[in-house]
Amino acid sequence: MASVTTTQVPGMTGDFDNTLDDGVSKAPLVLGEATFREVTRKICRVAEAPRAPLAWYVAFAISTALVGVLGAMITYAVFTGVGVWGNNSPVFWGFPIINFVFWVGLAHAGTFISAILLLFRQKWRTGINRFAEATTVFAVVCAGLFPGIHVGRPWFAYWMAPIPNVMGAWPNFYSPLLWDAIAVFTYTNVSLLFWYVGMIPDLATFRDRSKTRLRHTVYGILAMGWRGSAKHWQLYERTILILAGLATALVLGVSSTVSTDFAVSQLPGWHETIFPPYFTVGAIFSGFALVLALAIPARELFGLKDLITKRHLDNLAKITLVMGSIVTYIYMMEFFIAYYSGNGYEQFAYLTRIMGPYWRMGWLILFCNCLVPQIFWFKFARTTWWLALPAALLCLVGMWSERFVIIITVLNRDFLPSAWHNYAPTWVDWLTFAGSIGLFFTLFLLFCRFLPMIAMSEVKAILPQAEGHVHDDSTAGAAGH
Amino acid sequence: MSTAHNIEPVVKEPQMYGLLAEFHDVQTLLDAAVALRKAGYKKWDCYTPFPVHGMDKAMGIRPSILPWIALAGALGGIFTILALAPLCNAFLYPMIFSGKPYWGMPGHIPMAFALGILGGTVFVVHGLFVLARLPQFYHPLFTAERFRRVTDDGMFIAIEATDPSYSPSATSQLLTKLGAAAVEEIRD
Numbered sequence: 134m135a136s137v138t139t140t141q142v143p144g145m146t147g148d149f150d151n152t153l154d155d156g157v158s159k160a161p162l163v164l165g166e167a168t169f170r171e172v173t174r175k176i177c178r179v180a181e182a183p184r185a186p187l188a189w190y191v192a193f194a195i196s197t198a199l200v201g202v203l204g205a206m207i208t209y210a211v212f213t214g215v216g217v218w219g220n221n222s223p224v225f226w227g228f229p230i231i232n233f234v235f236w237v238g239l240a241h242a243g244t245f246i247s248a249i250l251l252l253f254r255q256k257w258r259t260g261i262n263r264f265a266e267a268t269t270v271f272a273v274v275c276a277g278l279f280p281g282i283h284v285g286r287p288w289f290a291y292w293m294a295p296i297p298n299v300m301g302a303w304p305n306f307y308s309p310l311l312w313d314a315i316a317v318f319t320y321t322n323v324s325l326l327f328w329y330v331g332m333i334p335d336l337a338t339f340r341d342r343s344k345t346r347l348r349h350t351v352y353g354i355l356a357m358g359w360r361g362s363a364k365h366w367q368l369y370e371r372t373i374l375i376l377a378g379l380a381t382a383l384v385l386g387v388s389s390t391v392s393t394d395f396a397v398s399q400l401p402g403w404h405e406t407i408f409p410p411y412f413t414v415g416a417i418f419s420g421f422a423l424v425l426a427l428a429i430p431a432r433e434l435f436g437l438k439d440l441i442t443k444r445h446l447d448n449l450a451k452i453t454l455v456m457g458s459i460v461t462y463i464y465m466m467e468f469f470i471a472y473y474s475g476n477g478y479e480q481f482a483y484l485t486r487i488m489g490p491y492w493r494m495g496w497l498i499l500f501c502n503c504l505v506p507q508i509f510w511f512k513f514a515r516t517t518w519w520l521a522l523p524a525a526l527l528c529l530v531g532m533w534s535e536r537f538v539i540i541i542t543v544l545n546r547d548f549l550p551s552a553w554h555n556y557a558p559t560w561v562d563w564l565t566f567a568g569s570i571g572l573f574f575t576l577f578l579l580f581c582r583f584l585p586m587i588a589m590s591e592v593k594a595i596l597p598q599a600e601g602h603v604h605d606d607s608t609a610g611a612a613g614h
Numbered sequence: 615m616s617t618a619h620n621i622e623p624v625v626k627e628p629q630m631y632g633l634l635a636e637f638h639d640v641q642t643l644l645d646a647a648v649a650l651r652k653a654g655y656k657k658w659d660c661y662t663p664f665p666v667h668g669m670d671k672a673m674g675i676r677p678s679i680l681p682w683i684a685l686a687g688a689l690g691g692i693f694t695i696l697a698l699a700p701l702c703n704a705f706l707y708p709m710i711f712s713g714k715p716y717w718g719m720p721g722h723i724p725m726a727f728a729l730g731i732l733g734g735t736v737f738v739v740h741g742l743f744v745l746a747r748l749p750q751f752y753h754p755l756f757t758a759e760r761f762r763r764v765t766d767d768g769m770f771i772a773i774e775a776t777d778p779s780y781s782p783s784a785t786s787q788l789l790t791k792l793g794a795a796a797v798e799e800i801r802d
Contacts, residue, residue, distance in 0.1 A: 169767035303702035338765035357749035
């Protein structure tokens with residue numbers, strides 16, 4: 134590796150095209166003035182500015198208004214009963230489960246970036262991993278909300294836990310719904326801990342730069358007295374590595390477990406062995422589309438173009454393309470297996486998707502998830518915001534529609550045609566979904582304003598001047614004694 | 615304010631914590647760390663805004679027991695659920711679900727997988743805090759104004775006065791010789 138150097142030319146700023154590799158030197162991942170001090174200043178500037186950009190206030194006002202709507206809709210549903218939603222026989226799952234699966238999926242990119250890309254030593258992840266991890270935490274919050282209200286009587290939700298009670302009732306540990314609850318509980322805790330531990334050194338930076346007593350106290354408590362000791366760094370790096378290993382298993386496991394809610398049932402269209410990888414790939418696909426859609430405005434809005442460079446957008450778009458292509462392959466396999474199985478019910482279930490009552494949604498999925506990401510074959514589309522942003526948003530629309538079609542088109546065609554009934558969401562369903570988007574953006578905007586949005590210590594560690602060589606002729610084992 | 619009794623005001627004598635040396639680049643810091651280890655210092659540490667690759671080797675920090683803590687947590691999570699599920703469904707309230715056996719392990723594997731990860735994560739994070747003795751909101755080094763830059767661009771070595779090899783003048787001279795840009799005394 135010693136022969137490969139990083140070109141760091143002063144004068145390259147945020148609009149510089151660092152997407153090309155010449156094979157001799159590594160492209161720079163930090164543009165502009167790439168000193169430790171400058172990296173600190175650029176990232177802290179976002180949280181230390183007396184006022185946020187105007188766009189932040191506008192977005193925050195809209196988001197918090199939507200959170201108000203969410204609160205009102207939940208209150209209405211809880212006090213009136215779940216009949217205010219469109220869920221009815223035979224479609225009992227409806228919007229709450231669609232939104233749950235959708236939000237869990239969006240969470241996956243953050244874990245993928247901070248775990249799998251860390252194990253693969255992808256240095257570019259340092260520019261985006263922190264806020265991708267934040268999207269994970271906030272998306273899991275939105276996801277957890279829906280099963281919570283879907284039970285209808287949230288005050289009995291504790292019945293799902295194995296707590297000794299007078300009824301002698303225990304959860305059914307064979308039920309995929311319980312597996313799912315445990316997987317999401319694990320995911321919430323692991324992603325929160327991973328996010329927080331990763332943030333401790335940067336919170337210490339905020340503490341040491343704070344000008345007011347309030348900031349010093351709050352960031353001081355959050356930073357736990359971090360002082361950058363080499364002994365601490367050794368423990369810290371080892372912790373992050375172990376967490377990455379564990380989270381790698383988790384990112385592949387959570388959506389797999391979610392998919393067992395469907396795959397373990399005996400309904401044509403759900404009862405498939407392809408479901409665990411299918412859900413996981415779809416989740417990572419939508420998650421990367423979300424991170425791409427958030428990175429584009431964030432780098433413009435907060436002046437972070439030197440740290441979230443075109444190369445980052447380029448790489449994010451490439452992963453979106455790969456995942457979109459795997460999703461396309463799985464769609465083709467599903468239809469092929471339905472045809473090849475010779476099972477009339479299976480074939481009917483798949484034809485219903487593109488020719489049944491929800492055929493518009495079926496074709497929308499194929500357009501958004503299969504065709505749209507293909508524009509990322511072109512570098513111009515990957516690095517041009519007015520092409521990449523709409524494409525990423527369309528991928529999100531496509532993935533939400535996919536969750537809709539998987540759940541609704543299977544349930545609305547019950548075993549007896551006399552029981553068939555179409556599903557239509559009510560205004561309460563739509564406003565609850567919109568409210569969850571507002572909740573996500575409220576949390577995300579607060580995070581951008583008050584927490585370190587980019588992992589400063591990690592960005593500094595990939596700068597060329599952070600490298601040194603240990604010139605030691607004796608054996609390391611001689612130390613200490 | 616006067617008190618009835620003649621109490622001597624308690625003035626804590628500031629104790630010498632040690633020496634804080636500032637360095638300006640990573641290579642000098644690494645070389646200094648190697649030199650200090652070879653000079654036989656024991657109670658000292660490097661402070662940097664980011665993890666420095668190779669610092670463990672330069673300082674002679676031994677590998678921690680964190681991976682074992684994580685393993686213990688993961689196994690704890692796995693065996694907890696493998697014991698809890700049959701306890702509930704086979705002993706406390708035996709019940710037949712879909713004609714499956716009371717105690718069948720395959721149906722419990724997905725939960726064991728998730729709780730293994732949860733146990734490993736919780737243990738390793740707490741292990742980090744215990745082994746690093748965090749949170750520690752006060753440290754003598756926080757009294758130094760220049761030490762606030764340790765989370766920005768400052769790189770430091772601090773040698774404690776309780777180190778057997780420590781001598782106020784000789785240690786200070788050694789640090790300067792090793793390339794320290796500034797050396798200051800820290801009092802607690």
